[in-house]
Amino acid sequence: xxxxxxxxxxxxxxxxxxxxxxxxxxxxxxxxxxxxxxxxxxxxxxxxxxxxxxxxxxxxxxxxxxxxxxxxxxxxxxxxxxxxxxxxxxxxxxxxxxxxxxxxxxxxxxxxxxxxxxxxxxxxxxxxxxxxxxxxxxxxxxxxxxxxxxxxxxxxxxxxxxxxxxxxxxxxxxxxxxxxxxxxxxxxxxxxxxxxxxxxxxxxxxxxxxxxxxxxxxxxxxxxxxxxxxxxxxxxxxxxxxxxxxxxxxxxxxxxxxxxxxxxxxxxxxxxxxxxxxxxxxxxxxxxxxxxxxxxxxxxxxxxxxxxxxxxxxxxxxxxxxxxxxxxxxxxxxxxxxxxxxxxxxxxxxxxxxxxxxxxxxxxxxxxxxxxxxxxxxxxxxxxxxxxxxxxxxxxxxxxxxxxxxxxxxxxxxxxxxxxxxxxxxxxxxxxxxxxxxxxxxxxxxxxxxxxxxxxxxxxxx
Numbered sequence: 516x517x518x519x520x521x522x523x524x525x526x527x528x529x530x531x532x533x534x535x536x537x538x539x540x541x542x543x544x545x546x547x548x549x550x551x552x553x554x555x556x557x558x559x560x561x562x563x564x565x566x567x568x569x570x571x572x573x574x575x576x577x578x579x580x581x582x583x584x585x586x587x588x589x590x591x592x593x594x595x596x597x598x599x600x601x602x603x604x605x606x607x608x609x610x611x612x613x614x615x616x617x618x619x620x621x622x623x624x625x626x627x628x629x630x631x632x633x634x635x636x637x638x639x640x641x642x643x644x645x646x647x648x649x650x651x652x653x654x655x656x657x658x659x660x661x662x663x664x665x666x667x668x669x670x671x672x673x674x675x676x677x678x679x680x681x682x683x684x685x686x687x688x689x690x691x692x693x694x695x696x697x698x699x700x701x702x703x704x705x706x707x708x709x710x711x712x713x714x715x716x717x718x719x720x721x722x723x724x725x726x727x728x729x730x731x732x733x734x735x736x737x738x739x740x741x742x743x744x745x746x747x748x749x750x751x752x753x754x755x756x757x758x759x760x761x762x763x764x765x766x767x768x769x770x771x772x773x774x775x776x777x778x779x780x781x782x783x784x785x786x787x788x789x790x791x792x793x794x795x796x797x798x799x800x801x802x803x804x805x806x807x808x809x810x811x812x813x814x815x816x817x818x819x820x821x822x823x824x825x826x827x828x829x830x831x832x833x834x835x836x837x838x839x840x841x842x843x844x845x846x847x848x849x850x851x852x853x854x855x856x857x858x859x860x861x862x863x864x865x866x867x868x869x870x871x872x873x874x875x876x877x878x879x880x881x882x883x884x885x886x887x888x889x890x891x892x893x894x895x896x897x898x899x900x901x902x903x904x905x906x907x908x909x910x911x912x913x914x915x916x917x918x919x920x921x922x923x924x925x926x927x928x929x930x931x932x933x934x935x936x937x938x939x940x941x942x943x944x945x946x947x948x949x950x951x952x953x954x955x956x957x958x959x960x961x962x963x964x965x966x967x968x969x970x971x972x973x974x975x976x977x
Contacts, residue, residue: 516664518688521695527684528699531654532627534681540624540652543602547595549649549678553642554591556677557584560669564638567665571637573804573836574759582758583638586918590643593920593937594650601650601941604950612976615957619950624652625726626702628944631693631716633708634660634806635762635859641670644705644728645683647940653703657685658696662806701725703944707764708732709857710882710929728933728943731926732857734768735884737913738874738899739780740891741773747911748890749783750790752863755888755913757791757841760803761861762810765886765906767913768858771874774867781828781843781865788829788841797831797838805837805860814839814860817853824851825864849877871899878903883928888913906930 539545557564561584568574568583602622609618628648632641641659648655657674659667671685678684686692697704697719706716707730720727739748755767772780788796796802805811811834816822818830818839830842841861847853853864868874878887879902887905889896896910906926907916917924917936925934935943961968 516661516667516687516689518692519686524686524692524695525699527656527680527686528627530681531656531684534679535624535626535654540654540682543598546650546652547598549682550591550595550598550646552677553646553649554588554595556673557588557591557642560673563669564666564673567663567669568638570665571634571663572759572762572806573802575800578758578801578803579638583636586639587642587646590646590920590936590940594646594941597938598650598941601938609951610976612961612972613951614959616951616953619952621948621950622651622945623948625944625946626653628653628655628703628705629658629696629699629701630655630705631658631696631708632660633764634662634666635759635764637663637666638670640707640730644707644935644940644943647935647944648705649683650941651944653944654681655683656696657683658693659685659687661687661689703727705935705943706730713931728935729926729931730764730924730933730935731885731929731931732764732859733882733884733926733930734854734857735765735886735888735905736878737767737770737888738871738878738890739770739772739776740871740889740895741776742892743776743890744911745776745780745783746787749780750787751911751913752888752890753784753787753791753841756861756863757788757796757802758914760805760839761863762803762806762859763914765914765917766859767863767886767888768884769854769864769866771866771868771877774869777845777865777867781845784843784863785829785841792841796840797833797836802838805839808834808837810859811837811839814858814862817844817858817860817862818842822852824848824853830862871895875899875902883926883930885926885930886913886916904928906934 565576565579568579605620607618630644659670674685700723703726704720705728710731713729713731792799792802815832818827825847826845828843829840831840844864847864883904885906887908889899889910900908920937923934923939924936961972
């Protein structure tokens with residue numbers, strides 16, 4: 516995909532800053548109208564988006580609808596429904612020493628937004644942040660991923676046919692374009708990608724003290740205890756790992772499993788993989804391929820060659836179509852590549868533990884993950900959640916915490932900062948501005964030098 520020229524990027528940046536300064540985006544009716552236009556555009560371009568997702572990722576229409584389109588359209592409807600409530604100026608009590616002043620919080624848009632999206636969920640992860648930018652009253656320059664060129668092209672055409680480029684526009688290209696974008700001054704940067712790239716975004720943002728929302732990744736662990744419902748756990752774990760062929764930032768990345776049930780659970784896991792995808796997952800339309808030859812080479816290296824570690828089950832590959840069969844690696848070395856880098860593929864290490872304390876210590880000894888999953892007694896799961904830290908978590912499930920817009924989605928530490936979905940998407944692009952309104956009729960003397968009423972004032976406020 517051809518890079519957008521630097522001059523064009525700079526022009527769009529200037530146009531959008533000028534457009535925001537005009538005040539057009541401040542009007543709530545305008546924001547609702549733009550949200551409606553986005554919803555209509557997604558419906559109009561739905562089939563081209565499905566076709567592009569199929570071409571770039573071998574993603575089926577049902578999976579594309581469930582994990583991409585439906586999440587965005589639900590987000591838009593939620594913002595249209597609640598925008599007036601979220602955006603309203605709110606009253607807050609003033610302490611006695613401030614009376615008769617009145618205190619308010621005014622919610623204002625941050626301004627010009629830059630949104631950089633990854634390739635793994637290229638529709639959802641570009642457009643869901645855009646919903647927050649629109650509802651808050653920001654302008655937005657969007658940068659989709661070059662690794663899914665057909666999806667990025669369709670998104671660019673959809674946005675260009677829907678919005679004035681002074682308001683919302685798309686630029687295309689590789690990391691050189693990212694670098695050019697990050698050299699400019701923005702009022703907020705919303706980035707989804709790897710922790711390594713997140714550090715570069717934060718470093719660039721720091722030059723202008725630009726606020727950032729970083730949705731990153733990491734190695735999300737799953738604990739399976741001996742008293743878990745093995746069939747249910749295996750089915751939900753297999754689904755969470757098979758979704759998008761494991762190319763999901765909150766995919767289960769490794770399993771910490773009670774040693775007594777490791778082999779039995781591995782058998783059940785493959786039984787559930789075959790129940791979901793058939794005896795030969797390569798033949799089903801519902802199993803995504805690796806995004807690139809480079810990604811295929813990296814993930815397949817965990818199964819054979821110098822990077823391989825542990826006992827491998829499954830994992831047949833076809834380089835021509837970038838297919839990797841779901842695989843399990845039993846007890847790989849803790850310092851092996853498969854245990855030290857985010858897998859982002861359908862390979863799942865099973866690491867045995869003897870005590871739950873051992874499993875918790877293993878998680879706490881590594882970077883904070885974007886998600887944590889637990890299968891077993893809910894009371895034990897809640898204790899594990901209390902003793903660990905992660906962006907989000909599920910007990911006896913995987914992935915599903917992303918589906919509820921009423922709870923935050925975001926990382927912590929190495930897995931990101933800030934959160935979004937629902938009202939939090941509006942908040943992410945909004946500044947809460949403190950406002951104090953003081954009447955002109957009263958001017959209490961205690962705050963003025965030489966503080967003649969100081970002792971009385973101290974008695975009154977304690």
